Every structure is written in structure tokens, then in C-alpha cells.
Amino acid sequence: MSDRMPHEVRGVVARSRGTKVSVETIVVPDPGPGEALVQVQSCGVCHTDLHYREGGINDEFPFLLGHEAAGIVEAVGDGVTDVAPGDFVILNWRAVCGQCRACRRGRPWYCFATHNAAQKMTLADGTELSPALGIGAFAEKTLVHAGQCTKVDPAASPAAAGLLGCGVMAGIGAAINTGGVTRGDSVAVIGCGGVGDAAIAGARLAGAAKIIAVDIDDRKLEWARGFGATDTVNSREADPVEAVRKLTGGNGADVVIEAIGRPETYEQAFNARDLAGTVVLVGVPTPDMKIELPLLEVFGRGGALKSSWYGDCLPSRDFPMLIDLYLQGRLDLDGFVSETIGLDDVEEAFAKMHRGEVLRSVVTL
Numbered sequence: 001m002s003d004r005m006p007h008e009v010r011g012v013v014a015r016s017r018g019t020k021v022s023v024e025t026i027v028v029p030d031p032g033p034g035e036a037l038v039q040v041q042s043c044g045v046c047h048t049d050l051h052y053r054e055g056g057i058n059d060e061f062p063f064l065l066g067h068e069a070a071g072i073v074e075a076v077g078d079g080v081t082d083v084a085p086g087d088f089v090i091l092n093w094r095a096v097c098g099q100c101r102a103c104r105r106g107r108p109w110y111c112f113a114t115h116n117a118a119q120k121m122t123l124a125d126g127t128e129l130s131p132a133l134g135i136g137a138f139a140e141k142t143l144v145h146a147g148q149c150t151k152v153d154p155a156a157s158p159a160a161a162g163l164l165g166c167g168v169m170a171g172i173g174a175a176i177n178t179g180g181v182t183r184g185d186s187v188a189v190i191g192c193g194g195v196g197d198a199a200i201a202g203a204r205l206a207g208a209a210k211i212i213a214v215d216i217d218d219r220k221l222e223w224a225r226g227f228g229a230t231d232t233v234n235s236r237e238a239d240p241v242e243a244v245r246k247l248t249g250g251n252g253a254d255v256v257i258e259a260i261g262r263p264e265t266y267e268q269a270f271n272a273r274d275l276a277g278t279v280v281l282v283g284v285p286t287p288d289m290k291i292e293l294p295l296l297e298v299f300g301r302g303g304a305l306k307s308s309w310y311g312d313c314l315p316s317r318d319f320p321m322l323i324d325l326y327l328q329g330r331l332d333l334d335g336f337v338s339e340t341i342g343l344d345d346v347e348e349a350f351a352k353m354h355r356g357e358v359l360r361s362v363v364t365l
């Protein structure tokens with residue numbers, strides 16, 4: 001592959017902290033060794049994209065936003081054998097290396113050296129772009145490491161499938177992988193946005209007997225029922241810890257999942273679990289946040305306090321399996337797609353997300 005051709009396409013760029021995103025011409029190189037060029041078909045708008053725009057992740061502006069995507073592989077570089085042009089893939093932001101100390105111990109979902117494309121995408125003037133989570137998929141085409149492409153059944157709707165690439169996988173995995181929810185469990189989920197609702201859907205898949213949704217917004221609680229919540233608590237109106245205890249025979253839930261990322265809701269999660277129960281933090285806190293917990297309670301209650309990165313997923317294992325369950329009608333991924341929009345509508349989608357009007361706005365191309 002000697003004469004590689006760069007591709008000029010449209011992409012959504014955040015140029016500096018807090019300024020509105022703009023659609024720009026970006027230059028995407030042809031894939032080099034180990035890389036894949038992907039025609040993006042869909043990309044969900046996630047809270048993390050807004051974090052990037054606000055400078056909350058790092059200062060490496062300009063960013064090419066978007067990371068919850070599905071598409072078709074257009075070309076692959078030398079040495080790529082797992083995917084080929086024409087494959088329908090979900091992009092993942094943890095392409096495991098197989099060689100770090102976590103991978104060598106047989107725990108690749110903790111991989112400490114995940115892969116991204118080596119070549120840079122740029123603006124038309126040559127300025128290098130930082131792709132969000134190493135993906136950058138609010139664009140007609142993107143360049144990723146081939147390991148970031150996970151092949152799934154092409155019968156799936158791209159808008160729904162792409163959501164497994166981040167928030168929905170994070171929520172489902174928080175329940176089934178990190179939380180280890182199993183049949184008969186009682187589960188409480190605090191915060192019922194896209195991630196919390198995915199945790200609810202995951203708990204239902206795993207056979208939880210009681211699934212308690214907690215939020216401050218009645219509309220969110222209604223949606224949560226659609227994904228499998230058996231009970232709902234508006235924590236503006238009722239003390240969520242007492243409410244969860246009451247709904248679980250006075251005991252607390254076996255697994256409590258915090259899907260907001262705030263100290264006060266983490267403390268609620270801590271106090272709403274049963275003896276030997278598990279707390280899973282999937283919401284992402286900010287650097288200033290602190291918690292204070294009675295150490296005797298940490299000890300005395302036993303169980304586990306865990307956090308969940310990307311739902312402790314292994315894309316190659318979990319994406320195809322979840323897409324199969326979706327195609328069998330056992331996992332409602334379409335329910336997370338509140339609206340489909342164009343590349344020009346991402347800024348407005350951030351506002352809708354902020355106002356709590358959507359679970360996911362999904363850019364379709």
C-alpha cells in the first residue's frame with residue numbers, strides 16, 4: 001500500500017475550552033499498519049463529549065468529538081486480520097494490548113496499555129486533532145486502531161448498536177460484569193440517564209428480582225420502568241435510603257449502582273445496600289469531590305465497594321453477545337435512541353442533554 005490517500009471529510013471539532021463546537025473539514029489519513037479507516041454510520045452524544053468541550057478531561061484542544069459509534073470498515077492497513085473492508089463494526093475505546101500485566105494475568109478488561117491509531121487526523125491546515133477517547137466519530141470517516149473495531153451482526157440498527165460503544169455498555173456492564181448481578185438479586189440504580197437505564201436493563205437481563213430506580217426527575221423514572229425497573233423512587237420527594245430499605249424488607253439492596261458521579265448520591269448508595277452487598281460507582285466524579293464514610297461501617301457491612309470503567313467489558317466478548325440479545329428482542333437498545341440528528345446538531349444535543357430531555361441523541365450519517 002504505497003500510495004496512501006488522505007480523505008477530506010466533515011467532523012465536529014471543539015477548538016477551545018467552553019466554546020461552541022463547529023463542523024470543520026478534517027483530514028483523515030489512509031490506514032497504516034494495524035489501523036482501520038471506518039465510514040461512520042452513527043454516533044451517540046455522550047456526556048463525556050461535553051466534558052471534553054469544557055476542558056474537563058484535558059487541555060489537548062482541538063478535539064474531534066464523538067465516541068459511541070458504529071460503521072463500516074472502508075480500508076485496513078498492513079497486518080490487520082481481524083476485520084476487513086465491508087465489516088459492520090462497533091468502535092470501542094479499550095482495544096486490549098494482550099501484553100500488559102493485566103492482560104498477562106488473564107484480566108484483559110483491565111488492560112493498562114490499550115491501543116489507538118498511530119497516525120493523527122488533522123484540520124485542513126495541518127493542526128493535529130485529539131480524538132475523543134481515541135475515536136473521534138462525529139465525522140464521516142475516522143481512523144482507529146483495528147482492535148477498536150468490533151465486528152457484530154449487520155442486521156442491527158447502527159444508531160442502536162453504536163450506543164454499546166460507550167454509555168450503554170458502561171451501564172449494562174456495571175450491573176452484570178462489575179456488580180455481578182444474578183437471578184433473584186435486589187438492585188437499586190441511583191441516576192437514571194442513559195447509563196443508569198442501561199444498568200437497569202442489564203440487571204433485568206441477569207435475572208434480578210427487584211430493580212429500584214432512583215432519580216429526581218419523574219420523566220426519567222417513567223423511562224426507567226420501560227427498561228425493567230420494578231419500583232421507582234423520586235429522591236426529591238422521599239429519602240432514597242429509607243425507600244430502598246422499605247422496598248427490600250428493611251435490608252437494603254444486594255447491589256446498588258451509582259450512575260451520576262456525586263458524593264451525596266455515592267453516600268446514598270453506600271447506605272442503601274444490604275449487609276455483604278456491593279456498591280458500584282459508574283458515574284464519573286470531578287477532581288474536587290470528596291467523600292467521608294464511617295470506617296466501621298465500611299468494615300462491618302462487608303461486601304464490596306467497586307468502580308466500573310466501561311462496564312469492565314471485553315468488547316470482543318460482550319458486543320456481539322449483546323447485539324445477539326438485541327436482535328432476539330431481549331435487550332431494548334432502540335429505547336435509548338431518543339432522536340437521530342445530523343452533524344450540525346451536536347451543540348443543540350448538548351443543550352437537550354443538559355435539560356434532561358433525552359437519553360441519547362444519535363448523529364446518523
Ligand code: PAD
Nearest residue numbers: 170191192193194195215216259260261282283284309310
Ligand atoms: P445523564 O445526565 O443522562 O443522567 C444522569 C441522571 O441522574 C439524570 O437522569 C438526572 O436526573 C439524575 N440525577 C442528577 N442528580 C441526581 C440526584 N442528586 N439524585 C438522583 N438522580 C440525580 O448522564 P448519563 O446517564 O449519560 O451518564 C451518567 C454518568 O455516567 C456520568 O457521570 C457519565 O460521565 C458516566 C459514564 N461513565 C462511564 C464509565 O465508563 N464509567 C461511561 C460513560 C458515562
Ligand code: ZN
Nearest residue numbers: 046048166167
Ligand atoms: Zn461516552
